[in-house]
Amino acid sequence: MLDRHCLYIGIFQLIIWVGVANGEFYSSVDSMQDLAQVEEELLNATRSYVESQQKQLDFYRRYVEQIKREHEWATSQLKLDDYLGHPLHAFRLIKRLVRDWDSLIFEPILANNAREEFRAFVEVLSRDLGYPDQSELQGAIKGLARLQKVYNLATSDLADGIIGGLNYGSDLRWRECYEIGVQLFDLGEYQRSLEWLQVAFILLRNSPREEKDADHYLSDIREYASMANFELGNPKKAARLLSQILESQPTHSAQQTQKYLESRVPGKNVQETKPSWFSNYTRLCQGRRLPEERSGDPLRCYLDGKRHAYFTLAPLQVEPVHLDPDINVYHGMLSSKQILSIFEEADKEEMVRSAVAGSGGEGTVRDLRVSQQTWLDYKSPVMNSVGRIIQFVSGFDMAGAEHMQVANYGVGGQYEPHPDYFEVNLPKNFEGDRISTSMFYLSDVEQGGYTVFTKLNVFLPPVKGALVMWHNLHRSLHVDARTLHAGCPVIVGSKRIGNIWMHSGYQEFRRPCNLTSDSYKSLAYRD
Numbered sequence: 001m002l003d004r005h006c007l008y009i010g011i012f013q014l015i016i017w018v019g020v021a022n023g024e025f026y027s028s029v030d031s032m033q034d035l036a037q038v039e040e041e042l043l044n045a046t047r048s049y050v051e052s053q054q055k056q057l058d059f060y061r062r063y064v065e066q067i068k069r070e071h072e073w074a075t076s077q078l079k080l081d082d083y084l085g086h087p088l089h090a091f092r093l094i095k096r097l098v099r100d101w102d103s104l105i106f107e108p109i110l111a112n113n114a115r116e117e118f119r120a121f122v123e124v125l126s127r128d129l130g131y132p133d134q135s136e137l138q139g140a141i142k143g144l145a146r147l148q149k150v151y152n153l154a155t156s157d158l159a160d161g162i163i164g165g166l167n168y169g170s171d172l173r174w175r176e177c178y179e180i181g182v183q184l185f186d187l188g189e190y191q192r193s194l195e196w197l198q199v200a201f202i203l204l205r206n207s208p209r210e211e212k213d214a215d216h217y218l219s220d221i222r223e224y225a226s227m228a229n230f231e232l233g234n235p236k237k238a239a240r241l242l243s244q245i246l247e248s249q250p251t252h253s254a255q256q257t258q259k260y261l262e263s264r265v266p267g268k269n270v271q272e273t274k275p276s277w278f279s280n281y282t283r284l285c286q287g288r289r290l291p292e293e294r295s296g297d298p299l300r301c302y303l304d305g306k307r308h309a310y311f312t313l314a315p316l317q318v319e320p321v322h323l324d325p326d327i328n329v330y331h332g333m334l335s336s337k338q339i340l341s342i343f344e345e346a347d348k349e350e351m352v353r354s355a356v357a358g359s360g361g362e363g364t365v366r367d368l369r370v371s372q373q374t375w376l377d378y379k380s381p382v383m384n385s386v387g388r389i390i391q392f393v394s395g396f397d398m399a400g401a402e403h404m405q406v407a408n409y410g411v412g413g414q415y416e417p418h419p420d421y422f423e424v425n426l427p428k429n430f431e432g433d434r435i436s437t438s439m440f441y442l443s444d445v446e447q448g449g450y451t452v453f454t455k456l457n458v459f460l461p462p463v464k465g466a467l468v469m470w471h472n473l474h475r476s477l478h479v480d481a482r483t484l485h486a487g488c489p490v491i492v493g494s495k496r497i498g499n500i501w502m503h504s505g506y507q508e509f510r511r512p513c514n515l516t517s518d519s520y521k522s523l524a525y526r527d
């Protein structure tokens, strides 16, 4: 119905953003860049280790050859006594043994400075730069599983490097698919685990010559597949897979697994219970709307130069996306240069994995929200402009504004449906609840990362420089439960947004009529 790209201007910018201490890397592309840096340093260090070892070994080889020649010549003389009876020969043998072997061979071999340097480097690496651990790997794999779930990505496509019909030319090897299958098994995602194990099995079987112990690995895959089947309530299939292994390899650990499974009750094939919002959420995340039973005129983009003198020369480019409650997109609000300055400000702060505001105001890190975030006040020149934009567009007093939260979502990064208001346990440093949300898109996203309103049939693809604004409260200041919204997982790319939440204290008379089309009757929508 609307052309979402009414006023779309996109300039791709590469932003380097470093410095995540103890961050969880997979949740943000920014922190993934740190990991790329870590790997580059590892590469450099390993290469120089190998080179210096190589040099050292070449030296030893030459030395040994030289001594060998002399030694053979001496011992091949008819009389070794005659040879050693020569004073210079005797001197050289003793000198070699006392000096040369010791300083040129024994010492460097035993000290192995290159190895010690490498050891020190690895210590620094894991202490200062942060090195991903098992939980990071699980996080990355969970991210993949999440993408599959929300976007219906077939495991075989993903393994082929195909996402959203595009081939990114990064197909996975059997070992990687196997690793994903094993991790998903450990996470209790048995169905998904089985799919990955099957892909791994096929890949390995089709390229057995590349792998020395192909049969052995095929058995390992079967063993995991057996356990996954058992957990999924298919004990017969599980038993069949194990006996297939034992036919060809009677001593395989499948023997123990067989005994173990026999002692246990098979899992039940339970259908996962999905939250009520799930089908709306996935549909909208995929950019599919329900046919609208909307009454009245379709919404149209328009220019607004009257809202504030600030917009007389450069009118607001408004794209209304929903009337009641009102959701508007304002295009071209921030230039690429301003966005870069915002990132520079954010760079000065340390990004920490986003916590979800809990009832006590204390955040907890959960999979509900997967991103990295930081907070910016309005003191710097660029943030001062941001504050003015919010004030002029919304008509609200910035005294009620929280600092801007800058968040970065990496692949699989998401925020499940949530309202922005608190309703209970309001934060003490602000007057009233969060009356409005202003969200700047600070990047385009190659695939995924839409903002969706699950109760309103609205999805918004991120458009760099645009601002989305809506009210979370009715005019009565009661919460408007229809504003439930979500950030869909990023499929390809990096999503950056800046959120400003405005509190309602003393703002009730400033709420401009034009932004508010809800009425008291919509209170009936409250959950």
Ligand SMILES: *[C@@H]1O[C@H](CO)[C@@H](O)[C@H](O)[C@H]1NC(C)=O
Binding pocket: 037, 040, 041, 044
């Ligand atoms: C790694 O080595 C290359 C070339 O030797 C150099 O350009 C690069 O800066 C090094 N990277 C790091 C992180 O030290």
Ligand SMILES: *[C@@H]1O[C@H](CO)[C@@H](O)[C@H](O)[C@H]1NC(C)=O
Binding pocket: 276, 277, 280, 290, 454, 455, 456, 457
């Ligand atoms: C799903 O969306 C429709 C509108 O498209 C809405 O009427 C319905 O309440 C939504 N369901 C849930 C559970 O949010």
Ligand SMILES: *[C@@H]1O[C@H](CO)[C@@H](O)[C@H](O)[C@H]1NC(C)=O
Binding pocket: 304, 306, 513, 514
């Ligand atoms: C809202 O804005 C439109 C267009 O800018 C204008 O025609 C209308 O009069 C405004 N409504 C109110 C209630 O101010």
